[in-house]
Amino acid sequence: MLKPKNTLKRIVQNLDGFWDCEIKEENRPIAVPGSWNEQYQDLCYEEGPFTYKTTFYVPEELSQKHIRLYFAAVNTDCDVFLNGEKVGENHIGYLPFEVDVTGKVKPGENEFKVVVENRLKVGGFPSKVPDRGTHTVGFFGSFPPANFDFFPYGGIIRPVLIEFTDHARILDIWVDTSESEPEKKLGRVKVKVEVSEEALGQEMTIKLGEAEKKIKTFDRFVEEEFILENARFWSLEDPYLYPLKVELERDEYTLDIGIRTISWDEKKLYLNGKPVFLKGFGKHEEFPVLGQGTFYPLMIKDFNLLKWINANSFRTSHYPYSEEWLDLADRLGILVIDEAPHVGITRYHYNPETQKIAEDNIRRMIDRDKNHPSVIMWSVANEPESNHPDAEGFFKALYETAKEMDRTRPVVMVSMMDTPDERTRDVALKYFDIVCVNRYYGWYIYQGRIEEGLQALEKDIEELYARHRKPIFVTEFGADAIAGIHYDPPQMFSEEYQAELVEKTIRLLLKKDFVIGTHVWAFADFKTPQNVRRPILNYKGVFTRDRQPKLVAHVLRKLWSEV
Numbered sequence: 001m002l003k004p005k006n007t008l009k010r011i012v013q014n015l016d017g018f019w020d021c022e023i024k025e026e027n028r029p030i031a032v033p034g035s036w037n038e039q040y041q042d043l044c045y046e047e048g049p050f051t052y053k054t055t056f057y058v059p060e061e062l063s064q065k066h067i068r069l070y071f072a073a074v075n076t077d078c079d080v081f082l083n084g085e086k087v088g089e090n091h092i093g094y095l096p097f098e099v100d101v102t103g104k105v106k107p108g109e110n111e112f113k114v115v116v117e118n119r120l121k122v123g124g125f126p127s128k129v130p131d132r133g134t135h136t137v138g139f140f141g142s143f144p145p146a147n148f149d150f151f152p153y154g155g156i157i158r159p160v161l162i163e164f165t166d167h168a169r170i171l172d173i174w175v176d177t178s179e180s181e182p183e184k185k186l187g188r189v190k191v192k193v194e195v196s197e198e199a200l201g202q203e204m205t206i207k208l209g210e211a212e213k214k215i216k217t218f219d220r221f222v223e224e225e226f227i228l229e230n231a232r233f234w235s236l237e238d239p240y241l242y243p244l245k246v247e248l249e250r251d252e253y254t255l256d257i258g259i260r261t262i263s264w265d266e267k268k269l270y271l272n273g274k275p276v277f278l279k280g281f282g283k284h285e286e287f288p289v290l291g292q293g294t295f296y297p298l299m300i301k302d303f304n305l306l307k308w309i310n311a312n313s314f315r316t317s318h319y320p321y322s323e324e325w326l327d328l329a330d331r332l333g334i335l336v337i338d339e340a341p342h343v344g345i346t347r348y349h350y351n352p353e354t355q356k357i358a359e360d361n362i363r364r365m366i367d368r369d370k371n372h373p374s375v376i377m378w379s380v381a382n383e384p385e386s387n388h389p390d391a392e393g394f395f396k397a398l399y400e401t402a403k404e405m406d407r408t409r410p411v412v413m414v415s416m417m418d419t420p421d422e423r424t425r426d427v428a429l430k431y432f433d434i435v436c437v438n439r440y441y442g443w444y445i446y447q448g449r450i451e452e453g454l455q456a457l458e459k460d461i462e463e464l465y466a467r468h469r470k471p472i473f474v475t476e477f478g479a480d481a482i483a484g485i486h487y488d489p490p491q492m493f494s495e496e497y498q499a500e501l502v503e504k505t506i507r508l509l510l511k512k513d514f515v516i517g518t519h520v521w522a523f524a525d526f527k528t529p530q531n532v533r534r535p536i537l538n539y540k541g542v543f544t545r546d547r548q549p550k551l552v553a554h555v556l557r558k559l560w561s562e563v
């Protein structure tokens with residue numbers, strides 16, 4: 001599925017703005033995109049369902065086109081109605097879905113209604129804390145009872161678009177540059193295009209930079225390869241993008257693509273054949289009042305801070321972010337680990353129905369993000385209960401699903417398990433290409449004892465490598481620090497403690513030639529459910545929630561300028 005896009009031959013309307021919302025028997029204005037939880041104080045903990053309504057207008061000449069409604073993301077369960085008729089539904093947040101409404105749109109005014117509910121469910125998405133213990137300590141008694149450590153915001157969180165195209169149209173585009181040869185500056189760009197039935201027999205033009213190919217569309221799928229000598233590779237230093245344009249007689253789609261290769265062996269990850277060490281963060285797409293609503297200025301701010309601090313990557317913990325994050329990462333040269341909306345997964349998810357849903361989520365994430373050169377890795381989940389015997393088949397299936405969609409990128413699962421404690425033995429980690437682990441030595445364990453924590457971390461990481469013989473990526477570590485709290489000697493929650501723990505952890509891991517990266521948890525402070533560990537926010541941010549640096553930010557900036 002392609003994101004709606006204005007081109008010479010496509011028209012897109014954006015429905016962002018104030019919609020009417022039926023809330024507690026009242027009609028209130030509500031912002032789209034946005035989360036409802038912080039727009040009205042009395043909705044902070046509401047799960048809905050709420051009925052969102054708006055109208056849109058379609059000129060006569062457009063009403064006969066192929067028309068689709070595109071929701072960039074709705075959290076979480078929703079039913080979509082057009083002029084009183086149910087036209088679609090969706091049951092996962094953070095991923096786009098489309099509703100084909102061709103022939104159902106009237107010239108003139110159309111009534112549009114979306115009923116949205118954001119209910120936490122044990123064994124569902126988003127996941128609720130089970131009544132009985134599983135693996136996530138710390139969340140019991142949390143309110144709302146989310147089985148994860150960020151606020152469960154609800155609503156139409158990303159833009160809603162209507163796209164009008166010709167019936168003879170482009171449905172999807174796949175770009176694969178993995179067989180390029182960077183050392184020879186040889187770019188091999190395979191382009192596959194899917195067109196609608198109505199487009200069969202038409203002439204298609206594919207333009208990549210200066211190169212151009214003309215083909216007759218005898219099949220729904222058209223494949224072409226461009227060979228570029230002296231190609232300009234997409235890299236961190238030079239994130240060069242080539243314009244790709246696909247044209248039919250009455251449709252056109254454009255993409256900016258990057259030529260680059262990703263590979264890995266037992267010890268290293270390579271970008272264009274050269275080892276790359278991942279410096280960066282796990283983060284959240286979250287801000288006061290906006291909740292998880294799309295926020296363009298903050299995206300720019302965060303990328304500017306990533307550059308300022310000399311980071312080269314981030315993980316979209318714990319769900320796919322708005323696609324604009326990836327557009328910016330492509331353009332600015334930041335690497336992205338793209339994570340599925342699978343957080344708080346427990347034994348109650350390990351059944352065939354939920355596995356099907358999870359496989360589908362992975363397909364949908366890869367389908368959306370496959371053409372972004374910045375995306376270098378797929379993560380199928382964060383911190384599942386992966387020491388449970390039933391996790392093995394479940395995650396093996398998710399690994400295979402991702403691989404079926406994309407053989408060119410490593411597929412990972414982020415585990416909190418597989419520590420030296422035998423009870424945490426991970427039954428699924430062995431299937432994945434790179435071993436990703438979250439470790440909180442000096443925080444949740446070895447509290448207040450950084451040096452002893454580091455020794456335990458070293459043992460843990462050595463044993464992990466000995467067991468797996470695969471590159472190790474420490475996807476989370478860190479400490480809470482409340483900006484403005486100082487203490488000497490460093491104490492937990494002081495800026496000094498966070499700075500010392502983060503710096504020493506990175507320095508230790510840099511010495512291990514099988515460690516391919518260290519991501520600090522987290523980029524910025526963020527809101528969580530209420531519980532005794534979280535004074536409103538999780539304070540592990542290197543930046544405050546409003547993006548001001550803590551002491552550790554200056555330390556990282558210097559450290560990362562040297563490695």
Ligand SMILES: O=C(O)[C@H]1O[C@@H](Oc2ccc([N+](=O)[O-])cc2)[C@H](O)[C@@H](O)[C@@H]1O
Nearest residue numbers: 137138149382383438440444521538540
């Ligand atoms: O806790 C954190 O700050 C972060 O760590 C990870 O979750 C944990 C929660 C509890 C414990 N524990 O109690 O040991 C360990 C890890 C999550 O991936 C992340 O979403 C969260 O924000």
